[in-house]
Amino acid sequence: MRISGKAGLAVTGAAIGIISVALVALGNPANMGFCIACFIRDIAGAMHLHTAPIVEYVRPEIIGIVFGSFAISVIKGDFNPRAGSSPVLRFIIGFIVMVGALVFLGCPLRMVLRLGGGDLNALVGLAGFAAGIAAGCFFLSRGFSLGRASKESPLEGVAFPAINVALFIAFLAVPSLFLFSESGPGSMHAPVAASLLAGLIVGIAAERTRLCMAGGIRDMILIRDFTLITGFVAIFAFALIGNLITGRFSLGFAEQPVAHSAHIWNFLGMFAVGLGSAMLGGCPLRQLIMAGEGSGDSAMAVLGMLVGAACAHNFSLAASANVGPGINGKVALVIGIVLLVAIAAIVTERNRRSE
Amino acid sequence: MEDRDQKVVTFHSHYGALLYRRRYGDGCVLRPVPRELSSSCGTAAFVSGGLHEELFDENTEAAYEMTEEGWRKIYG
Numbered sequence: 001m002r003i004s005g006k007a008g009l010a011v012t013g014a015a016i017g018i019i020s021v022a023l024v025a026l027g028n029p030a031n032m033g034f035c036i037a038c039f040i041r042d043i044a045g046a047m048h049l050h051t052a053p054i055v056e057y058v059r060p061e062i063i064g065i066v067f068g069s070f071a072i073s074v075i076k077g078d079f080n081p082r083a084g085s086s087p088v089l090r091f092i093i094g095f096i097v098m099v100g101a102l103v104f105l106g107c108p109l110r111m112v113l114r115l116g117g118g119d120l121n122a123l124v125g126l127a128g129f130a131a132g133i134a135a136g137c138f139f140l141s142r143g144f145s146l147g148r149a150s151k152e153s154p155l156e157g158v159a160f161p162a163i164n165v166a167l168f169i170a171f172l173a174v175p176s177l178f179l180f181s182e183s184g185p186g187s188m189h190a191p192v193a194a195s196l197l198a199g200l201i202v203g204i205a206a207e208r209t210r211l212c213m214a215g216g217i218r219d220m221i222l223i224r225d226f227t228l229i230t231g232f233v234a235i236f237a238f239a240l241i242g243n244l245i246t247g248r249f250s251l252g253f254a255e256q257p258v259a260h261s262a263h264i265w266n267f268l269g270m271f272a273v274g275l276g277s278a279m280l281g282g283c284p285l286r287q288l289i290m291a292g293e294g295s296g297d298s299a300m301a302v303l304g305m306l307v308g309a310a311c312a313h314n315f316s317l318a319a320s321a322n323v324g325p326g327i328n329g330k331v332a333l334v335i336g337i338v339l340l341v342a343i344a345a346i347v348t349e350r351n352r353r354s355e
Numbered sequence: 356m357e358d359r360d361q362k363v364v365t366f367h368s369h370y371g372a373l374l375y376r377r378r379y380g381d382g383c384v385l386r387p388v389p390r391e392l393s394s395s396c397g398t399a400a401f402v403s404g405g406l407h408e409e410l411f412d413e414n415t416e417a418a419y420e421m422t423e424e425g426w427r428k429i430y431g
Contacts, residue, residue: 078394145368223385
């Protein structure tokens, strides 16, 4: 079956919305059927990279997304090992994107799922996300680019998906290697097979359709095109319907699951995610998909997110549910946004001079 | 849906596509790169007239034209 264009994006978005609600019904935290940032953070905890006891689990969804993207890209001829497009800058941007996401408490995908669950704090996050992407478009339209990637060996392209497979095998074979939460969001998870299957489906569908939470808003602003936004809207619509059917819809700001109402920090957290995603050429989900297709640069962004998640918890940068971020998180986020703007401005200026 | 006789130019960056459209003027529309050509979500220029290769620069990646068999590479 050929799935592409708006129809394919709508089907993929609908599938993600429905699968996300199903994963919550099967055990994942509320409004967290999928959250790329939260799940990478949980993996960081499981691997002893941070010591926050409530967010430690090897999330099979992430492994499934990367492997699904890898497998379908090999089958369909999209697998294209490449790297060399400012890898260290991408690592830093990925790090800051993760800090922003953990101040908000969710990646762009979870932001939409939270909206579908009636969490109005996510609406503030959406405003910040769109503002961040608009800021990214300002730089993109003036020459910002992290540079061209070069062709690499197949081994380079296979390395990141292989690490994910190795992690999954170790998780199944020697679970004592890892830390697992006994309470909190990390302790809440769907059965491994369901999580892995959900990840595989989303990885395959998102690779075929190029679904990206940031790309849709970027294209609306930059070229007035509404193709990619279709997936974003479909995820929201079907998560909303699913939550209404299963009785999990709760409209309001207060008492939302794994969320807080510190509005300015919700806005700024997602501003950083939006700006960083525009600079990276895609949201955290899209980075996983491109890493699966063989992009070493996207793999670097994901590794930046992994380290960013570890630091966010080791240095108390992440927000607490129902409370919001502490002073460390606020300072780190402001520094992160300043750094993103500085990187964008310096790279844009350098590119314009070299024209 | 792509029309016959339509041509598409792909670029290494969004900026390259924006510059090309600015220089090309009327008759050039920017849209996501056709999925058949790339798994990236970059920006492509769709033109129904000539390509105006004199507008190509280091940002230009390739150009294709629509045929009965699908997209055929004509530049790059």
